[in-house]
Amino acid sequence: MDLTILGCHSATPRNDSHTTSQLLEIKNHLFLIDCGEGTQMQLRKARVKFFRIQHIFISHLHGDHFYGLIGLISTFRLLGRENDLHVYGPTGIKELITLQLKYANSWTNYKLFFHELSAQVSECVFEDENVRVTTLPLDHRVYTNGFLFEEKPGPRRINKSAIAGLELPVAALKGLKKGQDYVTEAGEVIPNHQLTLDPIKPKRYAFCSDTAYYEPLVPFIEGVDILYHEATFLAQHEALAAKTKHSTAQQAASIAQQAKVETLILGHFSTRYNNDQLFQKEAQPIFENTLIAEAGKTYHFR
């Protein structure tokens, strides 16, 4: 599971700071999360194969989170895309995109599915045998969801040193991976746990932007491997954060600390500050394992 930050600044895109967009590689899926203006250029910089993106999750309908979506959808068409594309976002996103396609008289030649969201409670929006994605309702000026991306547990792992010399048939190996005990030809039962190791711990990633300080979020993100939480402002602008329904670095750190997450990544920085390290400095006294998002950087889940 790898997370690549394409943009992590708020409000207006500049040449040295890009608005929100991220790529999450999880169990062979390449999920795009938010899509600010210029995201397609950032995807090219990151040398991403465009057609691998089949699911796009949009948190809310503020421009710095989705103005790049119509351009990306158009580019997919121009590049001859054939595979389906699914877009998950607030109600209205279908009308916004289709109206632009209508006036351009340029319908996509691939299937474009909109999954419009309006629930005020967490709901599952995508699920297959390996992955589940659920919404995380946030507290912002317009209807906004974060997203929780979870791997499902994989098979039990064969303990190679434990099975050495047993000469197990393939069917038995498959059974062991599913958690079954092994029965020898002589009828002896060897319990599963003697021959296998626990599955690799499934990874969980929570994307939470944009939001005010919002404690009801905590139980939904407890213990996640990585929490990306917006930190638009420093403590000196706490009142402004409250007024605009954004968070400070300290508030993001407090959420991370209460939810006992492994790692906190801060992002959505206001461009009024010229040193992103200040966010880390304010957060670390509250939550030590705090990182600063950086456009172009990939974070590997351990």
Next chain:
Amino acid sequence: MDLTILGCHSATPRNDSHTTSQLLEIKNHLFLIDCGEGTQMQLRKARVKFFRIQHIFISHLHGDHFYGLIGLISTFRLLGRENDLHVYGPTGIKELITLQLKYANSWTNYKLFFHELSAQVSECVFEDENVRVTTLPLDHRVYTNGFLFEEKPGPRRINKSAIAGLELPVAALKGLKKGQDYVTEAGEVIPNHQLTLDPIKPKRYAFCSDTAYYEPLVPFIEGVDILYHEATFLAQHEALAAKTKHSTAQQAASIAQQAKVETLILGHFSTRYNNDQLFQKEAQPIFENTLIAEAGKTYHFR
């Protein structure tokens, strides 16, 4: 009169090629022509003072000519703009922009005026004492206008060596600039042309993109100082140009030659070719004074 190219490639923005946008500085106006995705970043690169832009002209509603408009309008708001903004473009542009502002719940705090165009014949869309802007209907897959930007003639210029020794009063100088004759105290009439020079020749700029080869355009752009004409394709793709209602470099050169313009600038290059100089090479045998548009470059009208 200065023309700055912000982007001059077609279809999809890349890191090294930007979609259509231009800035025309004319008689203290700063006109923005088209606004592909990422135009606001290109404006920052060019160190343009954003609030000087009060008029934006959109040729047509294909994404590579206007997907950057909503972002620019939003950024103006975030930067605290107070002065009016006028947008000229095809019918539909108001609905497209206001729908996005509505879902973002982010109305502008400056006055935003839409001038929607639907005429099939050339019409004046902006005029003041110094400048006139008229549409140039083009032949493309959707309703499209080019734009003709014309300076109005300035005052006659005082011929300093001719008036030496005459000790003219201020009122007489004003009259001479307006074309009046000068009457001495003794009643002698000195004809205006003996004391003045012709006004500086007014400059004219024609922006023509996107369009198929379209001869009816010729009389409207006759003798302009600079013609910017799209040249999406090279001659080898002439059939594709016809099918998609674009032009080849040779076709653009032919229009320039028939209209007897001073200078032709080619742009809107397809990114399928990796050498923009090929467009110049194909055009020059037909129209010698052909230049190649280059993002970030400013062309001065002589």
